[in-house]
Amino acid sequence: MTLQSQPVLTDVAREDTTDSASELAAMVEPVTIYLPGDAGYDSARTLWNTAVDLLPAAIAEPTTAAEVSAVVTASRQLGLKVAPVSTGHNAGPLVQHDLVSTVLVKLSAMTAVEVDPSIAMAKVQGGALWGDVIDAAGRHGLACLHGSSPDVGVGGYLLGGGIFLYGRRLGMATSSLTAVEIVLADGSLIRADHRQHPSLFWALRGGGGSFGIVTSFEFSLYPLETVHAGMMVWDIDDADRVVRAWAKWAHGAPDEITTSMRILNLPEAPDIPESVGGRPVVCMDGAVLGREDQADSILAPLRALSPRVDTFDQVPPSAIARLHMDPLGPTPVTGDTALLGRLTDEAVDAFLAEVGPGTEHALLSAELRQLGGALSRRNPDGGVLSRLDGSFLLFGVAIADTAENEARGHSDASRLVRTMSPWSTGRRYLNFAEEPVDVGDNYGEREWLTLTRVKSAYDPENLFAANHPVPLAHR
Known part of the structure; x- marks a missing residue:
């Protein structure tokens, strides 16, 4: 399909x-x-x-x-x-x-990145990639709230929210935005921030690309010379005890740690670690923002599960750019997603019944990303999306290199989401929604009404077509 x-x-x-x-x-x-x-x-x-x-x-x-x-x-x-x-x-x-x-x-030709270490700020053009920002910030002992792969674009990621391995401590990446420059429907280039066009600035932080074309973003960086990060790997036969124990641990884990638990079916390839390639495995990756002794204490319950690989160590922020092992370069993919509440034993049973030991499916990755912490708290200075309504993010993704593989991969990802629907909050993280969805269902009623009014004020002729569009307000 x-x-x-x-x-x-x-x-x-x-x-x-x-x-x-x-x-x-x-x-x-x-x-x-x-x-x-x-x-x-x-x-x-x-x-x-x-x-x-x-x-x-x-x-x-x-x-x-x-x-x-x-x-x-x-x-x-x-x-x-x-x-x-x-x-x-x-x-x-x-x-x-x-x-x-x-x-x-x-905007792929507009990739300039500027870092001002004196105020820990970055200004990047609308087509910049996170890998370039990571490198530029790292040269000054700073880190950014980047995505799970260095070739993810800054623009779409920030406009849709932005979450990865610093999120439970530092919040949604879009909340770190301090200003944007944006071309409006009448062709004018304006600056939007907390004082200038504040309603537009609010809408752009999590409301997507319906309001104009952002030509540059300005956002805060963080003084992180090192971070305690890595991954743990178990054989697929250990999935029941590992995923179940992680789900219980994750619910009460301190904000300093953000993790992702995945059932991986990665091919053998030069850019994939031998420990996870060529066979199904259970993989948990994450980062701890804290001292090394604090990290060891936080990770102790997971190490007690006896992973056969444990790469957690104190590393520079640039070292986690490829930690999640997302495909690099143009790739045919399909998938489905949902936000989940607390993972009960029954929820873990349902998850493993779809992707655990002995199951057959086409998913490259079946992911449960840990939310909560700062990701669950509304930021009073943030935009329309400063928190996520859920404790875990479910995401199933498959390679869609042929029509047959695409059909099967989409079917398997959708079936996983349907199976987990009893524990769904009814919302999605739109950056992971690979097909058209009812966008309004993913915001509060008041927030959605305000978004449509901002759309009507700044794009009254509905010139801009976004992947997750905000419509004009009803008149």
Whole structure:
């Protein structure tokens, strides 16, 4: 079930759209524009998740904020919608839009990263990758609230919330945002922060890409020269005792530690550690923000489970960029997700019945990511999404390199989520939602109403097409 955008226009309307897209290229020169039939069109429309097949009216690759503004202005004048993307890790839901009349604006050429160590701040362009930020911050003994892979884009990650191995201590990554520069629907470039356009700034921190194209982000960094991090690995036959014990430990663990428990089925490959490749295993990775003696005390109950591999040690923050072993580079994937409450023994039974020893499934990873701590507390200075409604994040992901593998992987991931539905909070973490969903279900009623009003104020013609769109307010 390849996620493919479907043309829905009549022949006349499609011809008009083609003419408009051709006119766009002339209006925004020298911005690089690819049109259907151009030699570079197919390459340009290929995003990180190569299982997603988008067919936009045109693809723009601006290199500056001024060029982004020019593309937005011209697109609006020509009656074309605009869909901003960075890497395309979560591009699947874009298929819900009529992309035949949409310009895909790729920010992948806008990757500059600046770090000011005197105030522990970073300013990065909208297409920057977390790997570049990690390296730049690390040179000054600083760390950022990055994603689980160095090739994850800063933009989509922050606009959707942002969680990984510092989250239970330092909160949602989007709460560390201090300002953005954003191109609005009228083509103007503005700055939004706590004082300027505060309602827009609130909406951008967790509300996604429905409000404009963010050309730069400014956010706080943290003085972390080292962190106690690593992974523990057990044989798949140990899954019952390990996952059950971890679930009980995780509920009451101190905020200083954030972990992820996974059933992994990784192939043998040069970039995959031998301890986890080529066979099913149980793997827990995590990080402790504290002294080494504190880390040893916190990890003691997990070490008592006798892992056959234990790599936890005091390491520089850059060492955890690849700890989660997410696929690097363009990859065809499919998956499903849910937020869960407390994992009871019955919940662990259900989880293992789907992915534990002796089961057959196509999932590369079946993950239970530990939430709680600062991730469960509302940040009074944060945006619309400053906490997650759940104690654990469930995520099943599979490789979708063929139609058959995609169908089976999607089926297995969805079945896992359905099986765990008795323990679901009814919400999702949208950065992991690989298909169109009811976006409003994932916010409180008041927050959702406010988001729609901000959308109406800043994009009254609904120019911007986001992967998880916020609609205009009802009039």
